[in-house]
Amino acid sequence: xxxxxxxxxxxxxxxxxxxxxxxxxxxxxxxxxxxxxxxxxxxxxxxxxxxxxxxxxxxxxxxxxxxxxxxxxxxxxxxxxxxxxxxxxxxxxxxxxxxxxxxxxxxxxxxxxxxxxxxxxxxxxxxxxxxxxxxxxxxxxxxxxxxxxxxxxxxxxxxxxxxxxxxxxxxxxxxxxxxxxxxxxxxxxxxxxxxxxxxxxxxxxxxxxxxxxxxxxxxxxxxxxxxxxxxxxxxxxxxxxxxxxxxxxxxxxxxxxxxxxxxxxxxxxxxxxxxxxxxxxxxxxxxxxxxxxxxxxxxxxxxxxxxxxxxxxxxxxxxxxxxxxxxxxxxxxxxxxxxxxxxxxxxxxxxxxxxxxxxxxxxxxxxxxxxxxxxxxxxxxxxxxxxxxxxxxxxxxxxxxxxxxxxxxxxxxxxxxxxxxxxxxxxxxxxxxxxxxx
Amino acid sequence: xxxxxxxxxxxxxxxxxxxxxxxxxxxxxxxxxxxxxxxxxxxxxxxxxxxxxxxxxxxxxxxxxxxxxxxxxxxxxxxxxxxxxxxxxxxxxxxxxxxxxxxxxxxxxxxxxxxxxxxxxxxxxxxxxxxxxxxxxxxxxxxxxxxxxxxxxxxxxxxxxxxxxxxxxxxxxxxxxxxxxxxxxxxxxxxxxxxxxxxxxxxxxxxxxxxxxxxxxxxxxxxxxxxxxxxxxxxxxxxxxxxxxxxxxxxxxxxxxxxxxxxxxxxxxxxxxxxxxxxxxxxxxxxxxxxxxxxxxxxxxxxxxxxxxxxxxxxxxxxxxxxxxxxxxxxxxxxxxxxxxxxxxxxxxxxxxxxxxxxxxxxxxxxxxxxxxxxxxxxxxxxxxxxxxxxxxxxxxxxxxxxxxxxxxxxxxxxxxxxxxxxxxxxxxxxxxxxxxx
Numbered sequence: 082x083x084x085x086x087x088x089x090x091x092x093x094x095x096x097x098x099x100x101x102x103x104x105x106x107x108x109x110x111x112x113x114x115x116x117x118x119x120x121x122x123x124x125x126x127x128x129x130x131x132x133x134x135x136x137x138x139x140x141x142x143x144x145x146x147x148x149x150x151x152x153x154x155x156x157x158x159x160x161x162x163x164x165x166x167x168x169x170x171x172x173x174x175x176x177x178x179x180x181x182x183x184x185x186x187x188x189x190x191x192x193x194x195x196x197x198x199x200x201x202x203x204x205x206x207x208x209x210x211x212x213x214x215x216x217x218x219x220x221x222x223x224x225x226x227x228x229x230x231x232x233x234x235x236x237x238x239x240x241x242x243x244x245x246x247x248x249x250x251x252x253x254x255x256x257x258x259x260x261x262x263x264x265x266x267x268x269x270x271x272x273x274x275x276x277x278x279x280x281x282x283x284x285x286x287x288x289x290x291x292x293x294x295x296x297x298x299x300x301x302x303x304x305x306x307x308x309x310x311x312x313x314x315x316x317x318x319x320x321x322x323x324x325x326x327x328x329x330x331x332x333x334x335x336x337x338x339x340x341x342x343x344x345x346x347x348x349x350x351x352x353x354x355x356x357x358x359x360x361x362x363x364x365x366x367x368x369x370x371x372x373x374x375x376x377x378x379x380x381x382x383x384x385x386x387x388x389x390x391x392x393x394x395x396x397x398x399x400x401x402x403x404x405x406x407x408x409x410x411x412x413x414x415x416x417x418x419x420x421x422x423x424x425x426x427x428x429x430x431x432x433x434x435x436x437x438x439x440x441x442x443x444x445x446x447x448x449x450x451x452x453x454x455x456x457x458x459x460x461x462x463x464x465x466x467x468x469x470x471x472x473x474x475x476x477x478x479x480x481x482x483x484x485x486x487x488x489x490x491x492x493x494x495x496x497x498x499x500x501x502x503x504x505x506x507x508x509x510x511x512x513x514x515x516x517x518x519x
Numbered sequence: 520x521x522x523x524x525x526x527x528x529x530x531x532x533x534x535x536x537x538x539x540x541x542x543x544x545x546x547x548x549x550x551x552x553x554x555x556x557x558x559x560x561x562x563x564x565x566x567x568x569x570x571x572x573x574x575x576x577x578x579x580x581x582x583x584x585x586x587x588x589x590x591x592x593x594x595x596x597x598x599x600x601x602x603x604x605x606x607x608x609x610x611x612x613x614x615x616x617x618x619x620x621x622x623x624x625x626x627x628x629x630x631x632x633x634x635x636x637x638x639x640x641x642x643x644x645x646x647x648x649x650x651x652x653x654x655x656x657x658x659x660x661x662x663x664x665x666x667x668x669x670x671x672x673x674x675x676x677x678x679x680x681x682x683x684x685x686x687x688x689x690x691x692x693x694x695x696x697x698x699x700x701x702x703x704x705x706x707x708x709x710x711x712x713x714x715x716x717x718x719x720x721x722x723x724x725x726x727x728x729x730x731x732x733x734x735x736x737x738x739x740x741x742x743x744x745x746x747x748x749x750x751x752x753x754x755x756x757x758x759x760x761x762x763x764x765x766x767x768x769x770x771x772x773x774x775x776x777x778x779x780x781x782x783x784x785x786x787x788x789x790x791x792x793x794x795x796x797x798x799x800x801x802x803x804x805x806x807x808x809x810x811x812x813x814x815x816x817x818x819x820x821x822x823x824x825x826x827x828x829x830x831x832x833x834x835x836x837x838x839x840x841x842x843x844x845x846x847x848x849x850x851x852x853x854x855x856x857x858x859x860x861x862x863x864x865x866x867x868x869x870x871x872x873x874x875x876x877x878x879x880x881x882x883x884x885x886x887x888x889x890x891x892x893x894x895x896x897x898x899x900x901x902x903x904x905x906x907x908x909x910x911x912x913x914x915x916x917x918x919x920x921x922x923x924x925x926x927x928x929x930x931x932x933x934x935x936x937x938x939x940x941x942x943x944x945x946x947x948x949x950x951x952x953x954x955x956x957x
Contacts (some may be wrong), residue, residue: 122720180706216687226683227665244682247665249654281749282560284742286724303741304722307748311719314752315836321548322832322929323825331837339854340861343829351866351899352827355873357817362881369810370801378813379795379820379937386824387761387788387930393782394760394929398753399769412770416777423778428789435793443800461789491760491832491929492825499817 089119096127097332101134108135125154126329130479132171144171147221150196150305152176153183191276192269194309195290196224196300202231204239204257209251215244224302228287231260235358236296238264238289266291267296275310278403280306317401321394321487323347323492342490350492356500357382364507374510377436377457378503384428385464385502386495389472392417393489396476400486410477414470421469425462433458449517456506463509464502471498527557531944534565535770539572546573558584563592564767570609571602582609586660588634588743590614591621629714630707632747633737634662635726642695643679646688653682662740666725669698674734674738676702676727704729707736711747716841718744755839758923759832761785761930794938795820802945812948815874815895822866823902823940824933827910831927832856834914838924848915852908859907863900871896887955894944894951901947902940902952909936 087095092107101108108116108131122141123131132140132155147155152172159165169177179197186192200213202221215226229247232242240260250259266289267276279288280303287302308335316326325342327334334342361368368375396413399405404415436454472494476486525533530545537545546554558581561569568586570578570593585593590610598605607615617635622632638661640649653664667685670679678698688697704727705714717726718741725740754764763780765772772780772815799806806813834851837843843851874892910932914924 098570121722123822147823194740212686244686248650248682248686277749280742281745284559286742303745304718304724307715307719307741307745310745310748311715311752311840314749315840318752318756318759318832318836321759322836323829324833327833330840330842331833332843332847332854336854336857339858343858344862344865347822347825347829347862347866347903348869351818351822351869352873354818354821355877357821358814358877361817362877363812365814368813372537372807372810372813375806375810375813375816376796376799376803378816379941380789380792382817383795383820383824383930383937384785384789386796386821386933387785389935390828390929391761392786394756395762395765395769398756402749402753404768405770409770416770416774419774420777420781424782424785427782428785431786431789435790439793439796439800465785477813485710491828491933492821495824495828495929495933496821499821503817 089115089122093119093122094198096123097330101130104131105134109139111480117146125151126158126333129155129164129168131159132168133159140167141171144168145173145176148196148224149176149179149183149198150224150299151193153180153193156184157188170173186269189273190269191267191271191273191288191290191301192298194273194276194305195269195301197299198223199289199297199300200226200229202229202242202256202261204231204233204255206256207252208247208254208256209252211242211256212244212247212252215247218223223301225287228300230232230289230297231256232297232298237292237295238266238295241289242262264289266297267301268293274313274401277306277310277313277358278302299411313401317397317487319396320487321490323350323490346490346492350496353496354499357503360500360507362502364503367507367511371510371514373440373453374456374507374514377460378506380432381457381460381464382499382502383495384432384461385498385505387468388424388428388465389468389494389498390491392420392469392472392495395490396415396473397484398491400476400480402468407480410474413473413477417469417473418466421466423461424469425465428456428465429462432461449514452514452517456510459513460502460506463505464498467501468494468498468507471501527553531557531560531825533576534561535768539568542569542822543572547577549658555584563589564596564771565880567593567596567602567606571597572608578605579609585768586634586662587614587617587621587636588632588662588737591618591631594618594812595626599752615683624707627711628707629705629709629711629726629728629739630736632711632714632743633707633739635737636661636736637727637738638664638667640667640680640694642669642671642693642698645690646685646694646697647690649680649694650682650685653685662738663725666738668727668735668738669694670735671802676729676733676735678702679727702727704735705739706731712751712839714739714780715744715748751839753836755925758925759835759928761788761928784928784930788934791934792937795941798938798941798945802949805945805949809948809952811878811891812857812894812945812952815898816944818870819895819898819902819944820940821829821933822870822899823906823936823943825906826859826862826903827906827932827936828929830858830907830910831913831932834911834928835925835927838914838918845915845918848912851911855907855911856904859904860900862907863903866903867896867900870899887952890952890955894948897951898940898944898947901943902936905939905943906932906936909939 087107089111158167158169168385175374200215227244229242233239240262241264242260246259269292287300289297290299292298319326323346433454436457437450440450475489479488480486525545527549570581594603594606638653638656666684668679671677679702680698684697686876707730725738727735728737730736757764761784871892874895878888913927917926918924
C-alpha cells in the first residue's frame with residue numbers, strides 16, 4: 082500500500098476510493114483499538130464487504146463484534162446466497178438463531194430494526210436486586226441497561242423502569258412499585274416510517290416491540306431511528322427527482338444498477354411526452370398560420386411544470402411527515418387554488434410585460450403585440466393554476482390507489498402538465514387571436 | 520366547545536383544525552397529567568401559540584416546565600418582539616439568563632441546540648460519591664444523568680463516564696480512573712448538518728459542546744438530532760421542489776407567507792424562460808418552413824429537463840449526506856457522462872421508433888419520416904446527455920460559489936435545460952434536414 086501509516090480517521094476518509102487490497106492492508110496495519118473504531122464507523126454495506134475481503138481466519142472476530150440487529154443488517158447487505166451463508170457461519174450458535182429470526186422480518190419493519198437483547202426484570206424483584214441483576218445482564222451485551230423492561234412469566238410486558246429511577250429509589254421497594262405501566266409500544270410489523278413519527282412525537286430513547294400475543298420481542302433505540310429518518314428522506318427525495326430509490330451511496334452504486342433505476346421513469350415519460358406531440362398535431366393548422374405562437378410554447382409549458390413540481394413536492398413531504406393526511410385533500414385543494422390563482426396572476430403579469438417588450442423589439446406578430454402578449458399572460462395564469470392543482474392532487478390520487486405518493490415526482494408532474502398546458506395555451510390562442518393572425 | 524370530553528390523544532389529533540378558543544378550552548379541561556402529556560407532544564411552534572393563548576395567570580407553569588433549550592426553541596417560534604418578551608418574563612431569573620445565552624446562538628448551530636444543564640463530576644471524586652452527586656443533580660433537571668461530564672476547576676472537559684460504568688465500577692475508585700478520555704466533542708458554532716453526520720457516524724447518545732477555549736457549555740442529545748435530520752431533509756426537499764423552505768407544517772403556514780416562499784423562484788424562472796423565446800425566435804425561419812419540427816419541441820425539451828432534474832436531485836442528496844464532496848466532481852461527471860450517453864441512447868431509440876410510427880400515422884413531414892424521426896432521436900440523445908451533465912454539475916457550481924447546492928432545484932435545472940435543449944434540437948434539425956424540408 083502506498084501510505085502504510087494511515088490513521089483510522091484518514092483511512093475512513095479515503096475508504097470509498099481505496100482498492101480492496103488497500104482496504105484490507107490498511108485495516109490490518111491498524112492497532113486493535115483503532116481497527117475497532119474504524120469498523121464501527123463503516124456502514125453495514127462496507128462492513129459486509131470488508132469482512133468478506135479479509136482472509137477467512139480473520140473474519141470471525143469482526144462478525145462476532147456485532148450486536149444481533151447489526152449482524153442482521155450486515156448480512157442483508159450481501160449480494161449472494163453464498164456470502165450470506167459464509168457470514169452466518171461465523172456467528173456462534175445462539176446468536177445465529179437470533180439473527181435468523183431477525184432476517185425473517187422485512188427490513189423496514191420494527192421487527193427488522195429491533196435488537197432482541199434488552200434488559201429484563203421481574204415485577205417482584207427488589208430495587209436492590211434489580212440493580213445487581215442489570216449489572217450482570219450488561220455482560221450479555223444488551224442494547225441498553227438504562228431502560229429495563231419488566232416482564233411476567235409469559236414474557237408479557239408489564240412496565241418499564243429506567244436505571245435512573247432504580248438508582249434514586251429506595252432499595253427495598255419492589256420493581257412493580259417503581260415501574261411505569263403506561264408504556265408506548267409497537268408491533269413487530271409496524272412500518273419504520275410510522276416508527277419515526279412515534280419517536281419524534283414522544284421524544285423516546287427506546288421503544289419495546291411486541292408480537293401479536295403481547296410477548297416482548299425486542300427494542301428499537303433512537304440512534305437506529307436517526308439512520309431510518311435519513312434513509313426514508315433519501316428514498317423520498319430520489320423518487321421526487323424521478324428515480325427509483327438507490328440503496329447505496331451515489332458513488333458506490335454499480336453503474337448498471339444506477340442505469341436501471343434511472344431509465345425506467347425516463348423511458349415512461351418519453352412515451353407520455355408523445356401526448357404533447359398529439360396535442361401539437363391537433364393545433365398544427367393554427368401553428369402553421371401563426372408561427373409567432375410557437376415561440377412561447379416552451380415558456381408556457383415550463384411555467385406549468387414548475388408550479389406543478391413545486392406543489393407536488395410540498396404535498397409529498399407534508400404527507401411523509403404526517404402533516405397532511407388523505408382526508409385533508411379538501412383543505413389542500415382550497416389552499417392550492419388560492420395559491421395557484423395568485424401565483425398565476427403574478428407570473429401572468431410578468432409574462433405580459435416581458436412579452437410586450439420582446440414582441441415590440443422583434444417587431445413580430447403583425448402589429449398584434451398586445452393581443453399576443455395577453456394570450457401568453459392568460460395562458461400562463463391558466464397553466465400555473467392547473468399545474469398547482471394537478472401537482473398537489475396527484476400525491477393524494479396515488480395514495481388512494483395504494484401507490485407511494487412520492488412517485489408524484491417533479492418530472493412526472495411536469496410531463497403531465499406539458500400536454501394539458503398546450504391544450505390551455507393553444508385553446509386560448511384560438512379564441513383570443515381568432516380573426517387577427519389566422 | 521362542541522366536544523368537551525376529548526382525551527389528550529384525540530385533542531392532539533384534532534389540534535391543527537381547532538380554533539384558538541377550542542384549543543384553550545380543550546386543554547384546560549384535561550387533567551394535569553394529561554395536559555402535560557399533550558403539551559409535550561406539541562412542537563415548539565404550537566407550544567408558543569398555546570402559552571400565549573392562555574390567560575396570563577396560567578402561562579407561567581407551562582413555560583417553567585420546559586428545559587432551557589426547549590424554552591429557547593419556543594421563544595424562537597414567536598412572531599413579535601412583544602411575545603418574545605412576554606415569554607421570557609415568565610421564566611425564573613437563572614433560567615432566563617441561560618435562555619438568553621442560548622438565544623444568542625444561531626438556531627442551526629450546536630450552541631443553539633444544546634442544553635446547558637448536564638451532569639458534571641470532578642475527576643477526584645470517588646465512584647460512590649459520584650453516584651450520590653448525580654442523584655442530587657437529577658433535581659436540577661439536567662438533560663440526562665446517563666452520561667456525566669468530568670470537568671476540572673476551569674470547566675475544561677477531561678473525560679466522560681456513563682452511569683452504567685459508575686454503577687458497575689468499584690465504589691472506591693476515583694472518577695478519573697474509570698472515565699473515558701477519548702471524547703468526541705463539537706464547537707458552539709458547529710453547523711447542525713455536520714452534527715447529524717457526527718451522530719450518524721459514531722452512533723452517539725449525546726455530544727458535548729465546547730467554546731473556543733475548551734470550556735464545556737452544554738450537550739446535544741440524539742433525540743434532538745432526530746428532529747434536526749427531519750428538518751434538514753424537509754428544507755432540502757422544499758428547495759429541490761423550487762420553493763424556499765417553509766418553516767412550519769404545510770397546513771399551518773400562513774397563506775401570504777406561502778406565496779412569498781413560492782413566488783420568488785417561479786417569477787425568476789419565468790424571466791429565465793424568456794431565453795427559450797429568444798432561441799425560438801432565432802430559429803423562426805426554420806420553424807416557419809418546417810412546422811412539423813414544432814410538434815416535437817415539448818417532447819424534446821422535457822426529456823432534457825427530466826434527466827437534468829433526476830441528476831441534480833441525486834447529487835444534491837448525496838452532497839447533503841456527505842457521500843459526495845466538492846473534490847469528487849470529476850468522479851461524478853465521469854459517471855454522469857456514461858449514464859447520460861446510455862440513457863440518451865435508450866430514450867433516443869424509443870423516440871425514433873415512436874416518431875416513425877406517428878409520422879406515418881399522421882402522414883406528415885413530406886415523406887421524410889425517417890429523417891425527421893432521426894433528427895428527433897439524435898436530439899433526444901443530445902439533450903439527455905446535456906441535461907444529465909448540467910443537472911449533476913450545477914450543485915457543484917452553486918457550492919463553489921458558496922450557495923446552497925439544494926438550490927439546484929428540479930424547476931431551475933429544467934428551465935435552464937429548456938433553452939439549451941432548443942439550441943441542440945433546432946441546430947441538429949438545420950443540419951440533418953437541410954435541403955429536405957427547407
